[in-house]
Amino acid sequence: MATSLRLYNTLTRSKDAFVPIDPLNVRLYVCGPTVYDYAHIGNARPIIVFDLLFRLLRHVYGTKAVTYVRNITDVDDKINARAARDYPELPHNEAIRVVTAKTEEQFHADIRALGVLMPEDVNEEGQPPRFVEPRATEHIDEMRMIIERLIARGAAYVAEDHVLFSVSAMGRLPNVPQYGAFSKRSLDELLSGARVDVAPYKRDPMDFVLWKPSGPQDPAWASPAGIATPGRPGWHIECSAMAWRHLVQAFETRLTCADPAEREVFDIHGGGIDLVFPHHENEIAQSCCAFDTTRMANVWMHNGFLQVEGEKMSKSLGNFFTIHDLLQDWPGEVLRFNMLRTHYRQPIDWTVKGLEESERTLDRWYELVGRAEAAFLSDLVVEALADDLNTPKMLAELHALDGRGAHEELGANLRALGFLLEGADAWKARRQAALSVDPAQVEALIVARKEARASKNWPESDRIRDQLAAMNVVVKDNKDGTTTWEVAR
Numbered sequence: 001m002a003t004s005l006r007l008y009n010t011l012t013r014s015k016d017a018f019v020p021i022d023p024l025n026v027r028l029y030v031c032g033p034t035v036y037d038y039a040h041i042g043n044a045r046p047i048i049v050f051d052l053l054f055r056l057l058r059h060v061y062g063t064k065a066v067t068y069v070r071n072i073t074d075v076d077d078k079i080n081a082r083a084a085r086d087y088p089e090l091p092h093n094e095a096i097r098v099v100t101a102k103t104e105e106q107f108h109a110d111i112r113a114l115g116v117l118m119p120e121d122v123n124e125e126g127q128p129p130r131f132v133e134p135r136a137t138e139h140i141d142e143m144r145m146i147i148e149r150l151i152a153r154g155a156a157y158v159a160e161d162h163v164l165f166s167v168s169a170m171g172r173l174p175n176v177p178q179y180g181a182f183s184k185r186s187l188d189e190l191l192s193g194a195r196v197d198v199a200p201y202k203r204d205p206m207d208f209v210l211w212k213p214s215g216p217q218d219p220a221w222a223s224p225a226g227i228a229t230p231g232r233p234g235w236h237i238e239c240s241a242m243a244w245r246h247l248v249q250a251f252e253t254r255l256t257c258a259d260p261a262e263r264e265v266f267d268i269h270g271g272g273i274d275l276v277f278p279h280h281e282n283e284i285a286q287s288c289c290a291f292d293t294t295r296m297a298n299v300w301m302h303n304g305f306l307q308v309e310g311e312k313m314s315k316s317l318g319n320f321f322t323i324h325d326l327l328q329d330w331p332g333e334v335l336r337f338n339m340l341r342t343h344y345r346q347p348i349d350w351t352v353k354g355l356e357e358s359e360r361t362l363d364r365w366y367e368l369v370g371r372a373e374a375a376f377l378s379d380l381v382v383e384a385l386a387d388d389l390n391t392p393k394m395l396a397e398l399h400a401l402d403g404r405g406a407h408e409e410l411g412a413n414l415r416a417l418g419f420l421l422e423g424a425d426a427w428k429a430r431r432q433a434a435l436s437v438d439p440a441q442v443e444a445l446i447v448a449r450k451e452a453r454a455s456k457n458w459p460e461s462d463r464i465r466d467q468l469a470a471m472n473v474v475v476k477d478n479k480d481g482t483t484t485w486e487v488a489r
């Protein structure tokens, strides 16, 4: 009997027992980044949280029984603007390709350092892929198909070369949910939000764009619905299309779900809490109306914000640190550890103090276990995670293993959780290199200090002590006559 998971579901606003549609293929979709700039550490939160969920699902249901889709949004007006700004000399389409390719590569390098599983770590040749990272530009056909279905069902209309989703038409379709029910917004709230985005081609201010015409400077594809002008998709339709392609259509013939009403539904959809409205409300509206279902996914999970001084870290506020910059000062594992000290639904205040504490714990565990060979999860660790990814409890269980002296078991759990990516020596050396301390120079200064003291040259020995202190090096003279040192933060 598999461990039973309980997950907090934004759809029901409660922590419910998780029941997969098909336990032989648990399906998870997470909204990925829009690739035009370095990702900040707030963006890393959903990546790390859902990586942990993926690992847990693989543990509980089996490594061949979980499919994870995390998309890359490579068509978006923010990308176009960045391409025009940074590469004015290039043809625009080429500039866009350069921006997305560069950002994507950077994103992969950043998150790999955070210890998250990558498609190449889990996919096996000759087997269906378990981790898919689809790009929006490769799914324009599916977007057009969904748009055509929405028009055919009366849930979308064409106006001035745009295709718009009609919120009021959705209200007249049987079976599908009410628009706004997911994010629990009243009509008044929906309307006041929508007024910001008034446009002459909308029948109703709440209607949102599925497809829009492209100008000469925009990327463009053949439009759906007989629109002659080439165009490009809106953001929300991208996720509906990619989730359907890789989690529904890909398994249509293999899926063994008891209830035919669940054929178009997948298990878990995740993202940051800011995506609940409008992005996820709109994804649900599109997918449910196109496929005539009551749900798009059974469980909706949202991580809380990573904050700086009480405010959401975000690109638009400018109060962000990029993963790339933080990795210059901290090993990726420290960032991962620090992220998991807080339960994923709570806000995290990101502080240097938190990072220092995380680093000290990892220092200790590297020292204790070195490099663990085996990787497995202990029952108590699984139990903690099975309770809506209770990572503070998970860390308490790891500390308990440390306390009991169960070092091998501790190491195996750390490995299975995406830690201990390097050996203890490499860890120490890298830490010192990151602090720009040259161990050879420190050793030489310690020898010189010893000699100065032996010849009672106190001013010289004091000078060397101060020089070491300025390098953040703490020297300890041991009772047995040896001298050891470490770098303090």
Ligand SMILES: Nc1ncnc2c1ncn2[C@@H]1O[C@H](COP(=O)(O)OP(=O)(O)OP(=O)(O)O)[C@@H](O)[C@H]1O
Residues within 6 Å of the ligand: 031, 032, 033, 034, 040, 042, 043, 044, 045, 046, 271, 272, 273, 274, 275, 303, 304, 305, 306, 307, 312, 313, 314, 315, 316, 317
């Ligand atoms: N501070 C944050 N804490 C946790 N998750 C976040 C934070 N900021 C963004 N995310 C999540 O990161 C992912 C990518 O978000 P996005 O590219 O919109 O970044 P952003 O910083 O919110 O951008 P902007 O400031 O322009 O709104 C989404 O899943 C989003 O929910």
Ligand SMILES: [Zn+2]
Residues within 6 Å of the ligand: 030, 031, 032, 239, 279, 283
């Ligand atoms: Zn999405």
